[in-house]
Amino acid sequence: MNMLKANFQINKLSRKEFLKKISFLLFLPIIWLWDSSIKQIIKKDSVDNSILIPSNLPAGVSFFGKAAVVKENNKLEVFSTSCTHLGCRIKQIENGKFICPCHGSEFNLQGEVLKGPATKPLRKLKYELTSDKKQIKIINA
Template sequence: MTENSPAPAGFRMDRRTAMATTAVAATALAVAGCSSASDQPASAAPTVKGDAPAAKKDGGTLANTADVPVGGGLISGDTVITQPAAGQFQGFSATCTHLGCKVNEVAGGLIKCPCHGSTFHLDGSVAGGPAPRALDAKAIRVDGDKIVSA
């Protein structure tokens, strides 16, 4: 449509309105394009770093017992699974008690939060702040060679 062509019936927009509308649309597209994999919910894929191999998810199965190292752990979705001593498995929420970030690593006998540096022992207790309290416990159980949500 050129400046001299007639506008469709009932439609009228001046240059200033057209420019403002274009700017708003461009901003919306830029914001939508900035989303990344880190914006996806934790349930989209298990997060595992450090000492732990990848966890498996099939139904209620969080991991295989063999995947959780003694003196270490792994992260499966929203659950941290640790094995402080052989055959002793514990489950915790993967949400840090400081500001709600997701912990992202179990390494060197610690559960680590990337946001502000909080660390937790394998029993979920605070090893280093600023987290004010231990990770919340999550019910898990061993079913044969699988660790499942209880």
């Protein structure tokens, strides 16, 4: 009787292990699907980093997160607000200069370095007018 019970315990244990292994194998496709869908979402976000802003901007400098738009004499120039020193976000203008809040680099309204530690000019961003001409699409901000 004891022998029979012991044999049954072994069978029951191996059945549990078998089910554990099977359930792990059943989860593999779910994990694969989840992983591939997350990768698609990340890829989608990295492809289109454009910003839409109104086209009727006032003259001067306007900040839109990752982009600063300089409008002078009805001409637009768009710059990344990421400082070329260590990447801090530039959010202010003082005396007609972009000022980095982290280490004090200064750039003129053409994006050129006036004062370090930054040595490279601000990155110019491409833009285009939307078909209805009501908005400006800043590309790869």
